[in-house]
Amino acid sequence: MDKRRPRVPASPEGTRPRLRVVEAAAPKETGPPASAPPQTDDAQGEGTSGRRWKAARSTSRRNRIQRFWQFAEEGNPYTTFWLLLGSALALTVFGLVMVLSATAVESVGTEAGAYGVFLRQATWAGIGLVGMFLVAVMPRGWLKKLAWPxxxxxxxxxxxxxxxxxxxxxxxxxxxxxxxxxxxPSELAKIALCLWTGLVLARKGPKVRELQHTIVPVIMPGAALIFAFILWGRDLGTALVFGFFLAAMLFVSGTKARYFIAAGITGVVGAVLLALMSPNRTVRIQAWLGINDACSLPQDFCYQSEQGLYALASGGFWGVGLGQSRQKWNYIPEAENDFIFTILGEELGLLGALTVLLLFAALALGMFRVASRSSETWVKITTVGIMAWVIGQTFINLAMVTGLLPVIGVPLPFISYGGSALTANLVAVGVVMNFAQTQRLEARERAQSAQGAPAKRAKGAKSSKGSGVNSRRKPATV
Known part of the structure; x- marks a missing residue:
């Protein structure tokens, strides 16, 4: 028996079949035409890398701006209320401390004593805080009813x-x-005009884009009466604050831009005429501009602003120390009122001044979030009016004490001495806190409803699963 392995017949082609390994075919390299010289890496990326870098940097910048705007506009509805409350309380404490520091020296030996002015300011601060919390917890419908009274x-x-x-x-x-x-009374009128104007403009709706609905009754007779009484008392600085936040409220409500141009020209002409009609204002503007030797007059209209700049300059970064100001020793007139920021800058330095500015920025951020998140027109317009009032008055005061504007007698909100002003500022913040509290409760209800929906769906799915099991059972036989 032949135990040799049987011989396999040859394939038709006369070769043994072999396994073929399929390899990935490499792409064919297509080089440049024979006539063109070979390009180097530098020549190929000469402009591409620069364009890519610019595009990437532009995209990164755009993303950062979007993230910042989203943070400023939306934020967290649960923290906006506390942001408003914390910044207002911190500014009030700063104001009380600076009023005590600025007035204790000049009040020594008087009938009220060294702490007399401070105690009066603290009393008004307590009244303002009570009013702020009462307004914050008040039903929103009551605020609407209080607008007209x-x-x-x-x-x-x-x-x-x-x-x-x-x-x-x-x-x-x-x-x-x-x-x-x-x-x-002008401080009470600020709150009243914000509430009333917001309510009237919200009820008008799209009609506010028409001129007659813009003027009546917001400007005529509402704001016109207030401006008439204020200007009758020769208080141009307060009139500027009223005009600033009234324009902001009209802008947010949808008033056409061409009306603002006409109103702005009229306001500038009116302010110039009022300044020329008052010799005191005319000389102050001349002293600010440095013309006609206004600073060399016996009244020395440059004295107050110059002493304020000396105080800010001597503070440095850390300041000379709380209570250690030199300029408050009868050098700066009205140091506890309009020019209290100079005493703050001297004693607490640049660090303290920036801290106060950051607190104002936090207050503005909280108000802006309330206005941007609100879907109710009245809330949006009223919040913008209060924000423009507080921040606009802050800007005017800081520009005045730093020499960017002439001295027009506008106090610094929350910081300057003045009981009615402090109370009005706190109550105004309480109005915005009321809106923020409502938004916080609405966000909590939405979160609870969103959490409850999956639970209901899961419960429904479980019951349907059980019914399906029961339906698959074989029917009982009789």
Missing amino acids: AMALGVLGLALVLTPLGYEVQGNRNWIAIGPINGQ
């Missing part, structure tokens, strides 16, 4: 300034005294 009281208070109850301070007749209580 507040407007009537604001106009009535400004009218009382022209009666024997009113008196003049530093050339401006804008104070009233009822028994032991005195204050500025």
